[in-house]
Amino acid sequence: MHEVKTKAYLLKVIKTFPQTNLEIKELPELPTALLVLVRGQNPRRNIGYRCDMDALPVNETNDLSFKSATQGIMHACGHDIHMTVGLGILNYYSEHQPQDNMIFFFQPAEESESGGKVAYDLGAFTNDFRVDEFYGLHDNPLLKAGVIGCRKGTLFAGTTEVNIKIQGKSGHAAYPHLANDAIVIAANFIEQVQTIISRNIDPVKCGVITFGKLQAGVIRNVIAGEAEIEGTIRGLTQEMIEFIRQRILEVASGLEKSFNCQITVEYNQGGYYPVENDPRLTERFITYMKNNTKVEFEETDPKMTGEDFGYLINKIPGTMFWLGVESKGSLHSADFLPKESAIKMGIDAVIGFLNYRMNLEEN
Numbered sequence: 001m002h003e004v005k006t007k008a009y010l011l012k013v014i015k016t017f018p019q020t021n022l023e024i025k026e027l028p029e030l031p032t033a034l035l036v037l038v039r040g041q042n043p044r045r046n047i048g049y050r051c052d053m054d055a056l057p058v059n060e061t062n063d064l065s066f067k068s069a070t071q072g073i074m075h076a077c078g079h080d081i082h083m084t085v086g087l088g089i090l091n092y093y094s095e096h097q098p099q100d101n102m103i104f105f106f107q108p109a110e111e112s113e114s115g116g117k118v119a120y121d122l123g124a125f126t127n128d129f130r131v132d133e134f135y136g137l138h139d140n141p142l143l144k145a146g147v148i149g150c151r152k153g154t155l156f157a158g159t160t161e162v163n164i165k166i167q168g169k170s171g172h173a174a175y176p177h178l179a180n181d182a183i184v185i186a187a188n189f190i191e192q193v194q195t196i197i198s199r200n201i202d203p204v205k206c207g208v209i210t211f212g213k214l215q216a217g218v219i220r221n222v223i224a225g226e227a228e229i230e231g232t233i234r235g236l237t238q239e240m241i242e243f244i245r246q247r248i249l250e251v252a253s254g255l256e257k258s259f260n261c262q263i264t265v266e267y268n269q270g271g272y273y274p275v276e277n278d279p280r281l282t283e284r285f286i287t288y289m290k291n292n293t294k295v296e297f298e299e300t301d302p303k304m305t306g307e308d309f310g311y312l313i314n315k316i317p318g319t320m321f322w323l324g325v326e327s328k329g330s331l332h333s334a335d336f337l338p339k340e341s342a343i344k345m346g347i348d349a350v351i352g353f354l355n356y357r358m359n360l361e362e363n
């Protein structure tokens with residue numbers, strides 16, 4: 001929700017496009033969000049295109065003229081690529097009036113805080129800004145630059161953020177019997193929870209539990225009285241997420257007894273539902289991409305990444321797809337470096353598809 005400069009920059013660029021058919025909508029309760037309506041010539045439907053805007057608290061290690069200018073914050077998930085492709089498509093339709101109405105949604109807070117869900121729940125997509133079908137892409141460092149990847153059904157996992165607080169008792173390093181070491185409890189908790197994946201779920205089904213943050217202790221010779229752990233749970237189905245959530249509660253309750261401590265577990269799924277591509281829209285999208293000789297298309301497997309676009313296409317039918325950007329550094333890493341050539345290829349592929357789609361009579 002900190003995308004203030006990013007939004008100002010987007011607006012500055014959009015103001016340089018022909019304005020004849022453009023209308024901007026802002027959401028006072030989600031001030032960094034930006035919606036742009038492009039009025040169609042002969043609209044039969046409203047087509048939504050979404051790109052996310054937020055960055056991550058990662059310090060970029062690439063040495064480039066266009067590297068992040070903000071210490072400790074970078075577009076390590078490629079949302080700068082997403083916005084640039086979005087701007088390219090919007091620029092094209094501001095100059096070539098589309099058949100249908102188009103709604104461009106520049107969305108804050110994809111990585112956390114569920115910006116897409118917040119916008120939807122605030123009524124962003126109502127009246128003139130109603131969306132009948134939604135499209136959006138995510139960049140993929142493992143695909144060659146410009147390759148479009150997609151699949152029918154589940155593309156991305158659903159996720160739930162989990163926060164754990166362990167309350168032990170601090171004390172002198174030399175008197176462990178008079179304290180209750182929260183670091184030892186945290187270590188046991190993490191070990192036991194990982195066995196949910198290795199020992200409780202069917203190995204051919206998918207689940208992930210990652211704890212990305214652990215904080216405990218102040219100095220080497222004071223036993224830590226508290227520990228805090230932050231993580232994320234992932235599953236390709238809502239049932240799997242529910243199962244993992246339940247098992248974590250059971251592990252926490254068992255450890256409370258065995259260590260005589262207090263453990264609180266908090267969950268927040270927000271809008272990170274599994275990304276379930278609509279079968280009809282996605283079939284059409286894949287057929288177009290496969291038959292377009294200028295596009296290299298790859299049918300992809302589901303991935304355990306999350307996306308709050310999952311919430312939007314749970315409410316409005318839609319298709320999410322990958323754009324290959326061929327980076328050595330992975331998503332969320334300090335050396336993530338998408339190939340810029342993917343931008344133009346992505347813009348051309350999406351415009352080609354949207355023009356084809358808008359010329360179809362059927363829904």
Ligand SMILES: CC(=O)N[C@@H](CCC[C@H](N)C(=O)O)C(=O)O
Nearest residue numbers: 111112159160161232305306307
């Ligand atoms: C594409 C991507 O990397 N998305 C994020 C979404 C985060 C969801 C939520 N905050 C969580 O951590 O569970 C991802 O980490 O997959």
